[in-house]
Amino acid sequence: MSKYNGIFLVLALVSISRWAIAQEPQVIDRVAAVVGSNIILESEIEMQYAQYLAQGNKASENFKCYILQQQLTQKLLAQQAAIDSIEVSEGEVDDNINSRLRYMSGQAGGQERLEQFLNRSLLQYKEEMRPSIYEQLKANKMQQNIVAGIDVTPLEVRRYFESLDADSLPYFNTEVEVGELVVFPELTREEKQQFRDRAEDLRQQVIDGSDFATIARLYSQDGGSAAYGGDLGFHTRDMMVKEYTAVSFRMKPGEVSPVFESEHGFHFLEVLERRGEEVRTRHILIQIKPTAASLERAKTRIDSIYGNVVNKKLDFYSAATLYSDNKETKYNGGMLLNMENQQSRTTLIPADKLDASVFTAIDTLQPGEYSRPAQFTDRTGKTGYRFTYLKSRTPPHQANLDMDFAKIKEAALEDKINRELSQWFEKRREVTFIDINEAYHSCDDLKIWLKDKQTTVAKL
Template sequence: MKNFSSLLLLILLACTFQAKSQEKLIDRVVATVGSGIILQSDVDMQYSQYLANGGTPSDDFKCTALQQLIMTKLLSQQAAIDSIEVSEAEVDDQLNARMREMTRRAGGKERLEGFLKRSLLQYKEEMRPVLSEQMRAEKFQNTIISKITVTPQEVKKYFEGLDQDSLPAFNTEVEIGEIVIFPELTKEEKSVFRTKAEGYRQQVLNGTDFGTVARFYSEDPGSANQGGELGFAPRENYVKEFSAMAFRLKAGEISPVFETEYGFHFLQVLERRGEEVNARHILVTTKPTQASLDRIKGKIDSIYDKVNDKKMSFSSAATMYSDNKETKFNGGMVINPQSASRSTLIPVDLLEKEVFMAIDTLKEGGVSKPYQFQDPRSGKSGYKFTYLKTRIPPHKASLEQDFAKIQEAAQEDKTRRSLSEWFEKKTKNTFVHINSEFATCDELQMWMTPETNNIASTKDEE
């Protein structure tokens, strides 16, 4: 049981595709969990997925894979008892999203089908019940986790229970804010990009396959390889201009060219399903001209002068002027992307090089000179300047300086213990039979009561 608790949370990440082999020569039951069974092919497919993701050959992983499958069975069976279900639409959305990602990684539909040795349609149908069970298990586990909280007293007790001689050391951390300005193009500057999108639309109207045009010319990296297809999604998944167009058209119709914050698009609705739509689109992104960059350089210099001369606070200026929607209503402060508690303390090794260079010589409370940058996610170019609120030098973990991080660790520890208790209680009234081939797996010992081991050995001998 020593490795059990550390693996419990892996169930949230264990949504790998456990496809059943199309050419099963021999298969067998390796575990029975309540009214459900786990086949050797289930374990083998998890192992194949592990190897495909770069893992090194290891029989130990097969023990881990079977443990994850047992936990999924227990959780999904309890979900059924509690009437927790997932709809066909939810499963379809997950399947479509995963197939798009698999297709992207494989380099196209044909290459993926060659790897799978079957059509994507067949593979999706094989995966549907597997994914449905995983999603039910995850939904039920979330009902357990969502109720778990830690008080400040529990955080303090957790920290004091750690080996004080082995506390982690933290690198330099900073709290930073930023004010971002993106260029706005004039109508004339935009016309170049609109004309390009109109040209692609005309190719489609003249009979060229929409998917082919998307693969060659669309500048949306997330959908171009899929022929522009986005999969089923509700209105709120899209910016308002896109959703207004997608939900206005009938299946098969081609939209006119329209503009969003990402550039110029046109789309085709493939299918409507209630309040969800599956559409494909072609995007031409707008790119700043030198004239537009020169215009915002003057604007951001003016904002910088107000903040630097203390005529306006940084937080007020961010709220009033910044184009960064994620930070402007947070006083311009940047959230640590790896923090579950949305902490604003960020290790300096997570900063982009240009941001680190901007704050490197600043004192706390100082702001950098404006500098040009390119957003790594959207690819948009603009100007920004950075504010250094706090710099914490390298130090050994302490409750005073690192409360948020210790709170996260305490929350994870309490979650592991709560889940461990749930599984221990569940195994007392659920029959679990495991093939004796796995009897040496440390991870599986808690599932193997003496009675279970005897039954397993007897059945295997038979």
């Protein structure tokens, strides 16, 4: 029953793209299933399946079964949520929709291109999405209520581990705990002036009559929007960095802003259109590149910090919290987190999942040692200096309680949650009218929803 755990966090694009394929030819619609007083249409499944194929996946009839299973599960949870008076606010729906649209815009190459793909405005699309997202959020809350407060004791963890087949225990490769302290160069106002002057010169060309889109295509250093004439499409107040939002929402359509600075560099923008609480803008960006002098200052700074840490005048965790410029790690004492396991926020990372440059830096270190400060470029293209700290290295081994208690506890908790959800769904299926179209009766994923050929009241 593990497929029920977090079942509504999957298909981020598929589940909200039912309307995106609406302009494609559709089969004659029919009812795929009935859950209580709710119906699931064949067209819903087909449109989600079309999106699945559009993402490059191979054709699979089993995936249609999976889509229907998700829909059945969601309907059951949402219906119980209504009975239990579980509410979802308009703000929660808006936040969820905006988050999804930001992701979809990034995938599509901008909001204008996304609107072209959807064949409708984002405002229209948001309203079409709203009922589906509202139901999903209610179902999520219901599921959270079902498993709220579930935990496992150390004794339960031990019993769970002892119940596992010894021959099938997982084998863990080398895992490490790694920290890093990063220093990026800081430019003086005088050093930044050349970049501001470049942005001011481009702005003046626009003011003097040059085409904004042409200048953006030729000179803007925003790789995501330059090819589209700097057009960023419509955005709400929470979709841009604060400096950009502050400028764009106080201007009128047709106005070109002064040059301003953000963490990305120097910009100027033009407001193209306003629509309720959204504004459509285009911009030109000139990135701030480190100078030789600023890099030398950064190297001197990190060498000093490194010396204090190595000579034990300052512990690594305090140094990272105080001085590191990596916002993602500094408040975790500089320690990297296993991003594949965000729920447990573990610092144990499989060595083969490390960034290649980090792996190289720690490869010859012993636990407790530090690499020398070295220049690097992060994934956003920023250049700086860093040194790394190897806290621990766990050799390859078969799972055991002494070395892997946290992992085993997580697995034991997931097993307990799945059993609780299984019991809940069993009870709900027994008292809920469920009718599934015969076309889906051969689906393995749906066997538990079927009782016999005449009735589809589920029975585990």
